Amino acid sequence: MEAIITGRGLGIALGYFDARQKGYKLTGAGRGKTRTHSLSRTKTRKGDVTVRVRRAGGHKTVSGKHGNKVFLAQMKSGHMGVFVRTRKGRTPIEQLFGPGIGGLFGSRKIMQAVRQLINSKFSPEFNHQLAHYLGRIK
Known part of the structure; x- marks a missing residue:
């Protein structure tokens, strides 16, 4: 993904x-x-x-x-x-x-922090939301 x-x-x-x-x-x-x-x-x-x-x-x-x-x-x-x-x-x-926000995303320090946050939070949150959505369909 x-x-x-x-x-x-x-x-x-x-x-x-x-x-x-x-x-x-x-x-x-x-x-x-x-x-x-x-x-x-x-x-x-x-x-x-x-x-x-x-x-x-x-x-x-x-x-x-x-x-x-x-x-x-x-x-x-x-x-x-x-x-x-x-x-x-x-x-x-x-x-x-x-x-601006675009200039901040160009910063390596900020992008590294954003990547770490996404890698730690995205997968569990996505799985949680997917399970919730699939539970509603049944």
Whole structure:
């Protein structure tokens, strides 16, 4: 028996990975709601956005495409995201995403763990479900 596992699609928005913007505190979204300065005594530059993608790791500074500065913004819906400007001026902006499931399946370490889990769980579970299904047919 053979099985194929595929994974594709965008990753999870970087805003969900404990995103922080150094030196600023966001007071809200919409007109008139702006960032306020706060004290920052860290090694990162003021305004840098950091995220923690891996639980075991620390916060890493996010860099923008083509050297554009990354920033945190809250949308009208309340979603807090990590964005980068695509052109000069205020708009348009593009949201940044973390690793997708397809990229994780490309990792040898993760694929080895998935294979071990499948080899240990698949056969007994398949036999159990087959016996259950055959028992219903009688």
